[in-house]
Amino acid sequence: MVYNLLGTGLELIWDIIAMIISIVAVMLVVLINGAIQKSGKLSSDVTRKIVHIFAAPVFLVTWYLYSGTTFSRYLALIVPILFVLLFVELEPGRSRTRHSWFNV
DSSP, X not given: OOOOSSOTTOHHHHHHHHHHHHHHHHHHHXXXXXXXXXXXXXXXXXXXXXXXXXXXXHHHHHGGXXXXXXXXXXXXXHHHHHHHHHHHHTOTTSOSSSOGGGOO
């Protein structure tokens, strides 16, 4: 966490940009593997393993984009949390209806 293209005083804006870049990078791994799986070139088991292998290293590479402030660490934390929430929602066998916690 040492990079800031915008300079001093704009660390928060740069960290938000870095977070968006991180989310896009991780989601590209997911989307590319989804396209490969849909094309039939690899099974869903293999593409799921590829996502597990590549998502974390891609996210780790994007750590260098953040400015290094204390708040940037919390913004960086949002990326893996969103990734986990996405796959909790897409978990096989779950109902495709509304979330169960909304149906109280």
